[in-house]
Amino acid sequence: MKRILNFIVVAFFMTFIGCTSDKHTQEEFDVSQYSEQDFDRLGITDKDHLSAASKRALKWDKLGNEWFIEFEVSDLKGDLAYEEGVVRRDPSALLKIDGKYYVWYTKSTGPTQGFAGDIENEKVFPWDRCDIWYATSEDGITWKEEGLAVPRGPKGAYDDRSVFTVEVMEWEGTYYLSYQTVKSPYNVRVKNQVGLAWSSSPNGPWTKSEEPILSPADNGVWKGTDDNRFNVIKKGDFDSHKVHDPCIIPFNGKFYLYYKGEQMGEEITFGGRQIRHGLAIADNPKGPYVKSPYNPISNSGHEICVWPYNGGVASLITTDGPEKNTIQWSPDGINFSIKSSIKGAPHAIGLNRSADIEKEPTEILRWGLTHEYMNSDYQYIRRFTSRRVTTHVAIGEAPKAK
Ligand code: AAL
Numbered sequence: 001m002k003r004i005l006n007f008i009v010v011a012f013f014m015t016f017i018g019c020t021s022d023k024h025t026q027e028e029f030d031v032s033q034y035s036e037q038d039f040d041r042l043g044i045t046d047k048d049h050l051s052a053a054s055k056r057a058l059k060w061d062k063l064g065n066e067w068f069i070e071f072e073v074s075d076l077k078g079d080l081a082y083e084e085g086v087v088r089r090d091p092s093a094l095l096k097i098d099g100k101y102y103v104w105y106t107k108s109t110g111p112t113q114g115f116a117g118d119i120e121n122e123k124v125f126p127w128d129r130c131d132i133w134y135a136t137s138e139d140g141i142t143w144k145e146e147g148l149a150v151p152r153g154p155k156g157a158y159d160d161r162s163v164f165t166v167e168v169m170e171w172e173g174t175y176y177l178s179y180q181t182v183k184s185p186y187n188v189r190v191k192n193q194v195g196l197a198w199s200s201s202p203n204g205p206w207t208k209s210e211e212p213i214l215s216p217a218d219n220g221v222w223k224g225t226d227d228n229r230f231n232v233i234k235k236g237d238f239d240s241h242k243v244h245d246p247c248i249i250p251f252n253g254k255f256y257l258y259y260k261g262e263q264m265g266e267e268i269t270f271g272g273r274q275i276r277h278g279l280a281i282a283d284n285p286k287g288p289y290v291k292s293p294y295n296p297i298s299n300s301g302h303e304i305c306v307w308p309y310n311g312g313v314a315s316l317i318t319t320d321g322p323e324k325n326t327i328q329w330s331p332d333g334i335n336f337s338i339k340s341s342i343k344g345a346p347h348a349i350g351l352n353r354s355a356d357i358e359k360e361p362t363e364i365l366r367w368g369l370t371h372e373y374m375n376s377d378y379q380y381i382r383r384f385t386s387r388r389v390t391t392h393v394a395i396g397e398a399p400k401a402k
Pocket of ligand 1: 165245260348
């Protein structure tokens with residue numbers, strides 16, 4: 001008897017839950033806020049049976065296509081053309097100063113040996129044993145390498161092994177370079193930090209911060225003492241191993257430092273490497289930068305590519321994670337949502353900060369710099385252009401009447 005009673009109670013609850021959840025999803029979606037024209041344009045004729053896809057389509061902000069673009073990549077000329085034996089990669093944003101474009105980038109020479117050999121004397125990555133160099137151009141195509149901007153620090157300093165992957169910001173007449181730093185020895189488990197340098201001229205001289213302005217979270221626990229980054233007892237925050245790709249932009253009266261986090265015990269999951277983006281905010285360009293409690297602010301992406309747009313911040317998400325190859329926007333610089341998907345974007349983009357950014361959402365992406373792998377030893381800087389996709393007509397077909 002007791003068993004029968006139990007069965008009736010469970011069955012009742014199941015039916016109840018089933019009904020309410022169905023009712024709930026129907027109720028949640030208010031069709032009255034959409035016009036007949038919206039339904040017609042989306043090809044939805046049965047409003048009582050809306051699929052999840054139809055609901056998403058109806059909720060889409062605006063049925064425009066101004067966030068959708070395609071990219072092309074081409075060679076640069078002059079000193080930034082590919083050079084045998086030289087690594088030039090991860091270009092910063094471009095600043096236009098007195099009629100010339102300026103770019104900063106990672107530079108080193110020689111091949112990469114990796115971690116298996118003599119890490120004290122060899123190069124473990126193409127971005128190991130690097131310094132930050134800069135170049136100028138009048139047209140963005142032919143570049144002149146001007147020289148060293150920020151070198152590695154002296155032995156024992158937090159940046160004594162490599163300084164690389166730089167971004168630039170100009171604020172009230174001062175130029176700020178933020179970049180990754182590694183202290184020797186460059187083993188697999190070494191933590192990567194972020195440094196800052198500033199100058200009143202884009203040509204330097206640069207003053208470096210005495211301490212890093214951002215460091216990995218300290219709450220992961222390695223397992224064992226082997227130099228293996230996959231073996232952990234506890235992974236810790238999304239940025240427990242490395243803070244990378246710093247990019248500072250002035251936003252809402254503060255300074256927003258976006259960065260890529262790498263986690264201890266990284267796995268391949270959720271559409272790629274466990275790469276997420278974080279944010280740290282400061283009142284002054286030199287910091288202190290405080291990590292946002294909302295981190296991570298993206299579960300996808302790789303190199304940071306962010307720009308202010310329409311009172312918020314836009315972000316191009318590439319390479320890793322379930323939302324790779326999308327452009328996203330957030331009204332507050334923290335809560336991003338997808339605006340478009342793209343076929344695939346150039347990596348490590350250096351944005352043209354002199355673009356008329358409010359003209360349209362992707363105006364800043366009309367052209368800029370990127371890097372490409374000639375091979376695993378050598379990378380070089382190239383140019384990208386992008387265009388909006390506005391028509392799809394067959395040869396000889398008349399376009400839509402205006
Ligand atoms: C890049 C960046 C960081 C990584 C490496 C060099 O494109 O994400 O800089 O450390 O690859």
